[in-house]
């Protein structure tokens with residue numbers, strides 16, 4: 586039987602499943618069932634965020650599953666208005682309470698906006714107190730990532746960024762590798778944009794292996810050591826997305842997927858002032 590997952594070792598020795606499950610845009614009232622289904626399917630790593638509004642439901646599913654805490658890897662994220670040393674500490678406590686946990690596996694600064702240096706100092710302290718196994722960031726482009734590393738004690742263990750066949754970030758991954766920062770993909774399917782699920786190149790590679798486009802994409806990412814956290818509310822797709830470790834893409838297939846890169850985001854650009862303003866205006870209280 587093919588292995589169901591693989592562990593990645595982060596820069597502080599903590600191990601993280603390379604394949605996890607994301608819950609962005611899963612409605613609060615469906616999240617408990619969806620995460621219960623995901624855990625039953627075999628996922629052990631769950632990615633949520635304060636801004637998703639579903640941490641409590643994730644917590645209920647974790648509790649209801651009866652799975653020992655040490656077998657789970659739980660990530661959540663701090664939103665933009667919660668930056669600053671005291672606020673960040675308080676917000677961490679709030680997330681922990683909502684999740685019903687007494688420690689986090691991974692805590693991320695959600696966006697490189699606001700007073701995130703102070704947040705990072707608070708997170709370094711929480712990490713030092715063993716309340717978080719690993720701390721990291723999300724949506725950091727290389728300039729801000731390297732600056733954060735240069736001016737702080739703890740190097741982020743993870744940078745969770747948009748990456749999928751249409752926006753591959755291979756140079757960014759290389760830079761992160763050089764700094765010991767693990768790349769994690771959000772939006773591995775580009776949420777279906779650019780007709781990803783019917784892309785002829787991905788479909789043809791899938792046919793050659795008896796696999797779906799979704800499986801080809803997840804295998805292509807994990808074969809390049811990218812952590813993935815696909816989202817689905819459907820148990821059949823949860824199982825499909827887990828079933829990716831019994832085949833490998835050939836060098837030629839890797840090259841064909843590499844050629845799909847457009848080099849541009851299909852979601853949002855943190856260097857665009859209008860987008861920065863829009864994100865900053867999204868309040869989470």
Ligand SMILES: NC(=O)C1=CN([C@@H]2O[C@H](COP(=O)(O)OP(=O)(O)OC[C@H]3O[C@@H](n4cnc5c(N)ncnc54)[C@H](OP(=O)(O)O)[C@@H]3O)[C@@H](O)[C@H]2O)C=CC1
Pocket residue numbers: 606607608609610632633695723724745746770771772773774775776777782797799800814815816817818819822825826
């Ligand atoms: N840090 C950040 O800023 C961000 C982080 N994230 C994280 O990354 C996770 C994944 O990204 P997300 O934005 O959800 O998008 P994904 O790229 O994972 O795409 C999810 C979409 O793909 C569909 N889908 C899932 N599996 C399949 C399949 N096998 N076949 C066909 N369709 C499928 C889902 O539909 P259905 O549910 O109906 O099956 C849903 O519409 C998020 O849930 C979140 O945890 C996401 C965005 C930003």
Ligand SMILES: O=C(O)C(=O)[C@@H](O)[C@H](O)C(=O)CO
Pocket residue numbers: 609634636695
């Ligand atoms: O989903 C996330 O984690 C994000 O940061 C963004 O998608 C953000 O929350 C958002 O809603 C932008 O569309």
